[in-house]
Amino acid sequence: MDYYSSHISKLIEELSRLPGIGPKSAGRLAFHILNMPKEQVAELANAITSAKENVKYCKECFTLTDDEICPICKSDRRDHKTIMVVENTRDLAAYEKTGQYHGVYHVLHGAISPMQGIGPNDIKLKELIMRLKDNVEEVIISTNSTLEGETTAAYISKLVKPMGIKVTKIASGVPVGGDLEYVDSVTLLKALQGRVDM
Numbered sequence: 001m002d003y004y005s006s007h008i009s010k011l012i013e014e015l016s017r018l019p020g021i022g023p024k025s026a027g028r029l030a031f032h033i034l035n036m037p038k039e040q041v042a043e044l045a046n047a048i049t050s051a052k053e054n055v056k057y058c059k060e061c062f063t064l065t066d067d068e069i070c071p072i073c074k075s076d077r078r079d080h081k082t083i084m085v086v087e088n089t090r091d092l093a094a095y096e097k098t099g100q101y102h103g104v105y106h107v108l109h110g111a112i113s114p115m116q117g118i119g120p121n122d123i124k125l126k127e128l129i130m131r132l133k134d135n136v137e138e139v140i141i142s143t144n145s146t147l148e149g150e151t152t153a154a155y156i157s158k159l160v161k162p163m164g165i166k167v168t169k170i171a172s173g174v175p176v177g178g179d180l181e182y183v184d185s186v187t188l189l190k191a192l193q194g195r196v197d198m
Contacts, residue, residue, distance in 0.1 A: 062107045063089045079103040081137040090181035098189045111148035138166040168195040
């Protein structure tokens with residue numbers, strides 16, 4: 001038996017599909033939204049719709065942006081000879097919060113995972129190799145410390161090393177099995193500073 005009307009139940013159901021949101025959190029969010037002023041709800045709905053319609057991949061690094069080229073790739077203050085490879089845009093944001101990395105990024109949008117049917121052609125690896133033809137001196141591999149992340153790092157290293165480009169990997173300090181987006185800034189910075197040749 002449903003406790004709520006169909007509209008409330010549908011809202012809770014949709015919110016519970018979001019990552020990290022269980023049924024209780026979805027219920028709290030639903031009732032919070034229902035108690036918000038109508039204008040605020042409209043702004044929230046418009047922000048979601050607008051982001052979905054206007055956000056796309058940066059043509060250089062493949063992070064999410066609402067422009068053709070993201071602000072990091074556009075910046076002449078960044079070191080375009082150093083590329084940090086990350087699995088997703090959240091990992092890029094985690095490094096940007098440290099304020100200590102001054103190179104550019106390449107976002108793979110995943111990691112190699114044969115068990116899940118994700119191979120090298122299913123992530124942005126070809127695009128990375130194309131970028132390396134433009135006077136790149138170092139590739140920093142900053143994939144998660146999971147089996148998939150380590151497999152992806154090893155694969156990238158095998159592709160890049162023969163090109164004569166320095167390949168490093170972030171140091172430990174990032175917990176094994178952990179996601180970069182949840183690691184604090186100091187740990188991320190130490191991992192970046194302690195990167196090692198692959």
